[in-house]
Amino acid sequence: MKLFLLLAFNALILFKILDARFFYEASKVDGNADRKALLVFKSQVSANNRLALVSWNDSTPLCQWEGVTCARKHKRVTGLDLGGLQLGGIISPAIGNLSFLRSLNLEDNSFGGTIPKEVGMLFRLQQLNMSYNNLKGVIPTSLSNCSRLVTLDLTSNNIVNGLPSELGGSLSSLENLFLSKNNLSGRFPTSLGNLTSLKNLFIAFNNMEGEVPKTIGRLTQLIRLQLSINNLSGVFPPAIYNLSSLRYLFIAGNHFSGSLSPGFGYMLATLRELEMPMNSFSGDLPKTISNISTLRALDVSENHFAGSVSVDNRLSGNIPETIGDCLYMEEVYLGGNSFDGVIPDIRNLRGLKQFNLSNNNFSGNIPEFLANFSSLVNLDLSGNSFQGAVPTKGVFQHPEEFSVSGNRNLCGGIPELYRVGGSILLLNVRKVFIQVYK
Numbered sequence: 001m002k003l004f005l006l007l008a009f010n011a012l013i014l015f016k017i018l019d020a021r022f023f024y025e026a027s028k029v030d031g032n033a034d035r036k037a038l039l040v041f042k043s044q045v046s047a048n049n050r051l052a053l054v055s056w057n058d059s060t061p062l063c064q065w066e067g068v069t070c071a072r073k074h075k076r077v078t079g080l081d082l083g084g085l086q087l088g089g090i091i092s093p094a095i096g097n098l099s100f101l102r103s104l105n106l107e108d109n110s111f112g113g114t115i116p117k118e119v120g121m122l123f124r125l126q127q128l129n130m131s132y133n134n135l136k137g138v139i140p141t142s143l144s145n146c147s148r149l150v151t152l153d154l155t156s157n158n159i160v161n162g163l164p165s166e167l168g169g170s171l172s173s174l175e176n177l178f179l180s181k182n183n184l185s186g187r188f189p190t191s192l193g194n195l196t197s198l199k200n201l202f203i204a205f206n207n208m209e210g211e212v213p214k215t216i217g218r219l220t221q222l223i224r225l226q227l228s229i230n231n232l233s234g235v236f237p238p239a240i241y242n243l244s245s246l247r248y249l250f251i252a253g254n255h256f257s258g259s260l261s262p263g264f265g266y267m268l269a270t271l272r273e274l275e276m277p278m279n280s281f282s283g284d285l286p287k288t289i290s291n292i293s294t295l296r297a298l299d300v301s302e303n304h305f306a307g308s309v310s311v312d313n314r315l316s317g318n319i320p321e322t323i324g325d326c327l328y329m330e331e332v333y334l335g336g337n338s339f340d341g342v343i344p345d346i347r348n349l350r351g352l353k354q355f356n357l358s359n360n361n362f363s364g365n366i367p368e369f370l371a372n373f374s375s376l377v378n379l380d381l382s383g384n385s386f387q388g389a390v391p392t393k394g395v396f397q398h399p400e401e402f403s404v405s406g407n408r409n410l411c412g413g414i415p416e417l418y419r420v421g422g423s424i425l426l427l428n429v430r431k432v433f434i435q436v437y438k
């Protein structure tokens, strides 16, 4: 027993010594490597922008250089944060020699050129933010070596081609992938489904095409999925129904078509925002959307939805106020479809701020309960077949906050509706009423 303790003690001392030697070597030998790499990096920053890096000189200790963070013990560079310093030029491949780097932030500068493949040598990297630069070329496949990467943000550059399928092979820690506002094209690789830690996937404003692969259904941690303004097609990707943690789903401005599953609201029951305007979806709006008690914003405008909008009873009638978190629903956009029938009884959605039913074929009276919605500031009922009297209370007292133009059988409303007004909305309204009274 004693012998064992003694051995253990010796081993501990040995480890301490090894540890110390490791840090000694790390700092003395490779500390110079960091310094050298950073000076080469600096030399590639265009001369007129280099002022921000004036502290990167021999009389200032490395760990006090602007934007440089070192490990407390071994003094190797672990962080480089040069965001928003108006740096231009190119990102030197020497960056790949900062072998202890965990966080690299070059966002909001004017770096051009390509992302050096040497970034792939930084296997300790967890955060990489090069968003808002002028980077060209492709996402280097070598990034698949950065297996500890948690966040990759390349938003707003000019990066082309697709998403390298290699990334799906190894980035098992990746939680945040932000690639919006580039010029990425092609299809999503099926290996996307291997990024099973993903919480946020943003690829809006690119040129991705084809269908969303089934494998996306494996990304069950996903909270935000932003694929708006691309060239994606096919039906609403069934695999998305598997993403039961999803809170924000944005697929606006693509070429999706077909109808939504009747069980939509049961499968995506935690959605907060559902934005899918400017596609070619058709069929009914699933009733079960009104079962999503967390939903705050719903935008299905500019599609081919049809039929009457029915809501489940829960949203209407005399229900206890404690039910229905849908009281929190703030924005509903149904414009530019072929909906008909009357405005559904949504008198419990008292938190509604934006309600847009424009350019459908809704009919019947404008319900009085809309005048009770005290937060409503933007109500667009234009281009429908409403009839009867326009209410005069609540939002209907403020002509700049609502539009009823293009409904041929309306009457009543506040006197301002008939005056020659300044704003476009007023003009719209006036035109309608001129039409009505002709």
Ligand SMILES: *[C@@H]1O[C@H](CO)[C@@H](O)[C@H](O)[C@H]1NC(C)=O
Pocket: 033, 036, 037, 040, 094, 097
């Ligand atoms: C990067 O490291 C390699 C290998 O250690 C070395 O040959 C090269 O000179 C270094 N480059 C820079 C810019 O530090």
Ligand SMILES: *[C@@H]1O[C@H](CO)[C@@H](O)[C@H](O)[C@H]1NC(C)=O
Pocket: 054, 055, 056, 057, 058, 059, 060
């Ligand atoms: C070196 O950096 C310090 C700031 O750390 C700065 O005051 C000094 O002017 C710099 N020296 C040169 C030669 O640029």
Ligand SMILES: *[C@@H]1O[C@H](CO)[C@@H](O)[C@H](O)[C@H]1NC(C)=O
Pocket: 083, 107, 108, 129, 130, 131, 132, 151, 153, 176
């Ligand atoms: C990257 O930098 C941009 C610009 O400063 C910032 O808005 C964004 O939040 C950063 N990304 C991450 C993931 O922190």
Ligand SMILES: *[C@@H]1O[C@H](CO)[C@@H](O)[C@H](O)[C@H]1NC(C)=O
Pocket: 117, 118, 120, 121, 122, 142, 145
């Ligand atoms: C990626 O890792 C592999 C194996 O570890 C290595 O051979 C390759 O050179 C690395 N690529 C880069 C760009 O570092």
Ligand SMILES: *[C@@H]1O[C@H](CO)[C@@H](O)[C@H](O)[C@H]1NC(C)=O
Pocket: 158, 160, 183, 185
């Ligand atoms: C996007 O890339 C395509 C080629 O894939 C090219 O024709 C187009 O000009 C690029 N668009 C922009 C805005 O860079």
Ligand SMILES: *[C@@H]1O[C@H](CO)[C@@H](O)[C@H](O)[C@H]1NC(C)=O
Pocket: 168, 169, 170, 190, 191, 192, 193, 194, 215
């Ligand atoms: C990644 O995904 C592809 C295609 O879905 C699959 O064939 C491959 O085995 C996966 N690789 C890993 C490492 O999980």
Ligand SMILES: *[C@@H]1O[C@H](CO)[C@@H](O)[C@H](O)[C@H]1NC(C)=O
Pocket: 207, 209, 210, 231, 233
């Ligand atoms: C959109 O994708 C289709 C294939 O799905 C392709 O034929 C078409 O050229 C793409 N459009 C653009 C603008 O890239």
Ligand SMILES: *[C@@H]1O[C@H](CO)[C@@H](O)[C@H](O)[C@H]1NC(C)=O
Pocket: 214, 215, 216, 217, 218, 220, 239, 242
């Ligand atoms: C749905 O998610 C489960 C894990 O929660 C997974 O086993 C299954 O393969 C996924 N289905 C699809 C269609 O992606």
Ligand SMILES: *[C@@H]1O[C@H](CO)[C@@H](O)[C@H](O)[C@H]1NC(C)=O
Pocket: 266, 290, 291, 312, 313, 314, 315
């Ligand atoms: C959906 O709402 C309807 C009507 O309020 C209700 O009968 C049904 O039980 C709800 N479904 C679930 C799964 O909550």
Ligand SMILES: *[C@@H]1O[C@H](CO)[C@@H](O)[C@H](O)[C@H]1NC(C)=O
Pocket: 301, 302, 333, 334, 335, 336, 356, 357, 358, 378, 379, 380, 403
């Ligand atoms: C209502 O939605 C349509 C698109 O469907 C849009 O053109 C219109 O400007 C919106 N109305 C208001 C008042 O925002």
Ligand SMILES: *[C@@H]1O[C@H](CO)[C@@H](O)[C@H](O)[C@H]1NC(C)=O
Pocket: 340, 361, 363, 385
């Ligand atoms: C709009 O609905 C009315 C009935 O309310 C119907 O008579 C009319 O044909 C419909 N118009 C269109 C274009 O569907």
Ligand SMILES: *[C@@H]1O[C@H](CO)[C@@H](O)[C@H](O)[C@H]1NC(C)=O
Pocket: 347, 368, 369, 372
């Ligand atoms: C509007 O609210 C008042 C006061 O809460 C209530 O008495 C009235 O019935 C409501 N009107 C409608 C149409 O919901």
